Amino acid sequence: MEELGKRAMAGDVRAASRLIRNMEDNMPGTEAAIKHIFPFTGKAHVIGITGSPGAGKSTLTDEMIASYRNKDKTVGVMAVDPTSPFTGGALLGDRIRMQRHAEDTGVFVRSMATRGAMGGLSKAVGDGIHVLDVMGKDVIIVETVGVGQQEVEIINHAHTIIVVLVPGMGDEVQALKAGLMEIADIFVINKADREGAARLHKETLSMLQMGKFENGWIPPIVSVESVSEPISFAQSVGVLTDKIDEHYQYLIKSNILATRSHRKATAEIYESLRAAILAPILDDLAANGELELMVQKIMKRELDPYSLAELVAEKYLISHDCLKV
């Protein structure tokens, strides 16, 4: 597995994609590869893009790739799409919009399904970012749908966060209320040639004016117009990537980058502890059937979840049964 890490670092596409898959699948031994590559990570500028389905994130990402390639930067993309909670399957279609870069060796696009495991997604995304990073990608774009808890966790891995809004979805102000306001570094109003764009711009602006931005960066709003006008579309995305670079420079100058790296490191510790401690306990409980017994006890009100958690903690943590990882 360490071998895969070495090959990924040498830019081997197959090794890199296999490594990401092993991480997603929780294959035994994957940690060895991460341990190997970790010291060489932390060089790339990680950009998170989020917004509601149909907001145009993939199309925007596609144009951003073009813009960064014009600036001679290499780009890695992780496009996250939801897994069906009922069947475990996923249809990953973000790639369709990014095919024009398929043969450019400076671009690596990877689709990832959310799979729904607790906290697992954010870990897989974080590890995936490490792989793209050691492949030598200058810019890594992480694209996710929506603003649920999982997405906010993913966003912890990004240095610059872009929130994509579109007119006419009816959820403009709602979306802003739902905590997006706090996480966005840059707002994009996509499809800005559509009706309602001016109003959306005004609403976003007034929301921003009410906000407090203690670190001094006030999120700019970038309007991006129709894809059917390729030249003006490319130009406005050019404005966007300039803003992103400006934000990154700001992070460095104002030392906020350290705060973001702190946040990222904290998230990574949580995730690795969860994988190393909680996951084996749950696996063990499930394997010996105790988990099901516990569920039954709780359903019959013979035990409450808190006492149960204490019992589990006593069994595994205090007696060190399961900590031999």
Next chain:
Amino acid sequence: MGNKPMRVLLAKTGLDSHDRGIRLVARGLRDECGMEVIFTGLYRSLEEIVEAALQEDVDIVGLGVHTGREMELFPRLRELLDARDAQDIILIGGGVMPQMHRTSLKESGLVMEIFGPGSSVRTIAEVLRQVITAKQTGIDAL
């Protein structure tokens, strides 16, 4: 934990725009079989398809052909995959093609199976699973 869904790339190439079938298959493999399906969209070159297959680390590439060019496309696709050391990625086909072409492609070992009109998604998924189990090279055998 421990769930390792199969990853399948479904692709269309050239000017062939008959995508009704392949979209149905994509949907079916996701909904009825719990697979992770990546669809390339229409009008891709074989080189683009190969690159996507490598970057997505799929087990299987399914190519839908409705242009009568299957005897050129499948061998070329196999050649391009092999040139990138992707001998382990299995090819399947779909679409309308003459029986003699289907037989020849299957017998030459280039294509594991070809699914024509009327194939059920369940059958397709069953075959895909068997193929993968039979392969058993294991994800980490690379």
